[in-house]
Amino acid sequence: MNEGVxxxxxxxxxxxxxxxxxALMALGYTLVYGILSLINFAHGEVYMxxxxxxxxxxxLGTILGLGPVAxxxxxxxxxxxxxxxxxxxxxxxxxxxLRRAPRLAPLITxxxxxxxxxxxxxxxxxxxxxxxxxxxxxxxxxxxxxxxFVLPSELLILCSxxxxxxxxxxxxxxxxxxxxxxxxxxxxxxxxxxxxxxxKIISFTFVLGSALAAVGAVLISAQIGQINANIGFIVGxxxxxxxxxxxxxxxxxxxxxGLVLGLTESLAAGYLSSDYEDGFAxxxxxxxxxxxxxxxxxxxxxxxx
Amino acid sequence: xxxxxxxxxxxxxxxxLGSTAFGVENLKIGVAGALSGDLAPYGTPPxxxxxxxxxxxxxxxxxxxxxxxxxxxxDACKPEMAVNGANKLVGEKVVAVIGHTCSGAxxxxxxxxxxxxxxxxxxxATSPELTLSGNFPYFFRTxxxxxxQAVLEAQFITQVLKxxxxxxxxxxxxxxxxxxxxxxxxLKKRSVQVLLFEGVTPGAVDYSxxxxxxxxxxxxxxxxxxxxxxxxxxxxxxxxxxxxxxFISGDGVKDPSFLKIGREAVEGxxxxxxxxxxxxxxxKSVTADLEKKGESPGNFGLAAHAAFGALAAAxxxxxxxxxxxxxxxxxxxxxxxTLGTISFDPHGDVVxxxxxxxxxxxxxxxxxxxxxx
Numbered sequence: 001m002n003e004g005v006x007x008x009x010x011x012x013x014x015x016x017x018x019x020x021x022x023a024l025m026a027l028g029y030t031l032v033y034g035i036l037s038l039i040n041f042a043h044g045e046v047y048m049x050x051x052x053x054x055x056x057x058x059x060l061g062t063i064l065g066l067g068p069v070a071x072x073x074x075x076x077x078x079x080x081x082x083x084x085x086x087x088x089x090x091x092x093x094x095x096x097x098l099r100r101a102p103r104l105a106p107l108i109t110x111x112x113x114x115x116x117x118x119x120x121x122x123x124x125x126x127x128x129x130x131x132x133x134x135x136x137x138x139x140x141x142x143x144x145x146x147x148x149f150v151l152p153s154e155l156l157i158l159c160s161x162x163x164x165x166x167x168x169x170x171x172x173x174x175x176x177x178x179x180x181x182x183x184x185x186x187x188x189x190x191x192x193x194x195x196x197x198x199x200k201i202i203s204f205t206f207v208l209g210s211a212l213a214a215v216g217a218v219l220i221s222a223q224i225g226q227i228n229a230n231i232g233f234i235v236g237x238x239x240x241x242x243x244x245x246x247x248x249x250x251x252x253x254x255x256x257x258g259l260v261l262g263l264t265e266s267l268a269a270g271y272l273s274s275d276y277e278d279g280f281a282x283x284x285x286x287x288x289x290x291x292x293x294x295x296x297x298x299x300x301x302x303x304x305x
Numbered sequence: 306x307x308x309x310x311x312x313x314x315x316x317x318x319x320x321x322l323g324s325t326a327f328g329v330e331n332l333k334i335g336v337a338g339a340l341s342g343d344l345a346p347y348g349t350p351p352x353x354x355x356x357x358x359x360x361x362x363x364x365x366x367x368x369x370x371x372x373x374x375x376x377x378x379x380d381a382c383k384p385e386m387a388v389n390g391a392n393k394l395v396g397e398k399v400v401a402v403i404g405h406t407c408s409g410a411x412x413x414x415x416x417x418x419x420x421x422x423x424x425x426x427x428x429x430a431t432s433p434e435l436t437l438s439g440n441f442p443y444f445f446r447t448x449x450x451x452x453x454q455a456v457l458e459a460q461f462i463t464q465v466l467k468x469x470x471x472x473x474x475x476x477x478x479x480x481x482x483x484x485x486x487x488x489x490x491x492l493k494k495r496s497v498q499v500l501l502f503e504g505v506t507p508g509a510v511d512y513s514x515x516x517x518x519x520x521x522x523x524x525x526x527x528x529x530x531x532x533x534x535x536x537x538x539x540x541x542x543x544x545x546x547x548x549x550x551x552f553i554s555g556d557g558v559k560d561p562s563f564l565k566i567g568r569e570a571v572e573g574x575x576x577x578x579x580x581x582x583x584x585x586x587x588x589k590s591v592t593a594d595l596e597k598k599g600e601s602p603g604n605f606g607l608a609a610h611a612a613f614g615a616l617a618a619a620x621x622x623x624x625x626x627x628x629x630x631x632x633x634x635x636x637x638x639x640x641x642x643t644l645g646t647i648s649f650d651p652h653g654d655v656v657x658x659x660x661x662x663x664x665x666x667x668x669x670x671x672x673x674x675x676x677x678x
Contacts, residue, residue: 007521014513021510127345129534131566151545154513224511225541226534226566228343234508269514275477275504277514 001148009149011270012263017154017223019262020161024216025239026246026254027168028209034185034249035205037103041110042090043213044236045117050083050214051132051227052121058133058222068138072222075135079214086117087210088203096199114236121229128228135222157219164215165255171208172251181205185249238281245285247298256296260284331374332367332626334359334616335394337404337414338429342381343534346560348406350595350603351428352377354610355403357594358617368620380405384413391417399423400626403612406605408432409479415441422628424635426616428608431556432483436652443628445635445653447608447615447644451480454555454577454660455487458528460677461575461662463495466551468525470498474515474539476531477504484555485530492528500524507535516542519550529554533563541570551575556660559604564668571665579644580661581672582607588643608658611642615649 025047032040057078061071094109139152172178180201183191192198216235221227238261246257261281268280288296336355339348359373367373376397378390387410394402395417401424405411411430418425419441426445427435433450435441462468471492475485482504489499500522505512516539519527527543527550529536536558543550552574559578563571582588591610592602602610619634620626639648647657663670 003521007517010517011514014511014517017513018510122341127341127343128562129343129537129566131568147547153545220510224538225570226537228534230343230508234506235510238510266514270518273503274506274512274515274518277509278506 015266023258044232247295351609459491
């Protein structure tokens with residue numbers, strides 16, 4: 001293969017790997033925003049907690065002598081359940097009591113919860129970096145020639161993300177739960193009148209978003225091999241950017257926004273300079289919002305009267 | 306009546322127990338640095354070492370007949386927190402400050418100490434401009450600045466690794482970028498080709514794209530200016546992607562966390578860091594005392610102990626807390642410290658303490674005893 005082409009593909013896979021994590025995280029922001037018009041600033045911390053739970057259970061699996069696949073499944077499963085529980089409790093404790101409060105109030109509690117969770121993990125665990133077990137070591141090697149531009153773990157992250165996205169699409173578009181979610185997004189009062197348990201659906205949305213964040217956290221932590229209590233911060237900002245880029249409130253847009261953002265950063269680092277990686281990411285955001293204020297796939301809705 | 310007499314006695318006893326006996330005020334010394342956050346492993350051992358030194362001094366009667374009281378300030382290596390901390394210490398009327406940990410935080414806090422004329426002695430801030438700019442006459446440090454480190458790194462790269470092509474990466478911070486720029490200059494002086502000079506954002510999800518770029522350039526050596534969290538992230542991803550170049554960094558990576566997190570990936574990694582002090586008697590006894598308390602001197606603990614020692618000696622010598630007298634005394638005196646016999650040059654940089662090149666071998670840092678030609 002031409003060396004330049006292999007390099008280009010490699011940079012794209014770097015971007016798609018990172019973009020996958022942004023996409024999984026952005027979905028959490030966008031699902032919650034779609035239903036509650038609330039930006040859940042504590043989402044990055046749920047991601048971080050997912051990574052820590054994955055770490056603890058992967059370590060446990062190693063002690064129990066589990067095989068690599070079983071160990072990865074245990075870490076991922078535990079992270080999903082645990083982060084989901086955090087999402088559920090977060091909504092119960094911090095957002096539900098403020099359902100009828102002015103919109104600024106839940107925003108402030110969101111920031112408060114974000115700080116609280118981060119400090120909690122620092123006190124309960126450590127402020128230092130800790131090594132994350134290499135869950136992907138047992139992956140089979142790729143066919144001859146592929147190694148020039150992609151790692152097995154990158155392919156695994158991308159494929160798992162696409163599978164999760166497809167599952168989410170089925171859930172939102174073709175299940176009763178999804179129908180209820182979409183109806184609340186349109187008009188919560190009407191949904192309530194039609195007999196939908198709005199609080200239950202909102203809880204479910206938080207659990208779902210948190211579980212997606214946990215999947216992203218475990219996948220990328222196993223890839224880079226280290227975590228600490230602050231890892232949720234930058235990912236949170238980037239994923240929020242991705243959600244806005246795609247059109248906040250639209251799950252398809254969040255997924256697309258995440259991948260586009262990841263690719264932009266990667267191409268900027270690969271062909272220009274990694275100094276300006278973040279600059280280019282936000283430049284693309286500004287350009288897209290200039291020409292499509294509602295985001296890539298967002299619809300420009302007239303203000304509700 | 307009896308009762309009242311008793312209560313008076315009690316009152317006197319309380320006063321006596323508190324170290325402000327006979328109404329003499331404590332002599333306050335500030336200790337500022339990263340006591341929390343990602344870089345706490347660099348700030349906590351210096352604090353512990355200063356606490357140990359102050360306890361020992363107080364047992365011997367303190368300074369100027371007063372007990373030394375330490376005022377601790379945590380800046381998490383963040384400039385804005387360092388400014389707040391500096392203002393707090395000025396408000397507390399400290400005589401001098403040991404700190405801060407990171408160059409960026411030190412740079413931000415220095416003008417405040419400068420205005421209040423408070424001498425500042427850092428055990429770990431290595432950015433050259435802090436002393437060389439000449440703007441801060443009350444600033445001293447017990448660690449050589451990065452230019453000394455950069456020269457050593459460049460000499461090691463050319464004389465031992467014999468590399469012709471190098472990639473320089475940094476973390477955009479005052480310390481990391483400063484060191485990287487100096488190494489870059491020194492390498493170019495020695496006609497080594499620097500293929501790439503780029504910064505990464507600390508805390509970014511991964512550095513995969515940059516690493517593919519480095520792989521394409523296939524340098525013989527990668528220089529990274531920054532701290533251990535990014536270093537382990539970069540080197541482990543580089544090994545995943547099959548980069549065989551040798552890695553070298555400054556003292557920002559020489560930390561146990563680097564070994565613990567990097568595991569096999571950091572095997573063979575080179576780092577310049579202050580020379581091994583296990584032969585200095587005072588260093589031995591201080592290390593033993595710290596270990597008795599379940600602490601360790603870390604990278605900068607001994608330098609912090611030396612900074613406190615130099616300061617205490619200066620105050621005792623001039624028998625005053627006047628900042629100008631302390632400053633003048635620091636500039637002229639030679640002090641026996643945990644770093645050996647040290648003094649300060651006119652810029653405030655330490656004389657008599659140096660850097661060595663270490664390599665990770667079998668999971669520990671080994672001093673290579675590199676002597677430049």
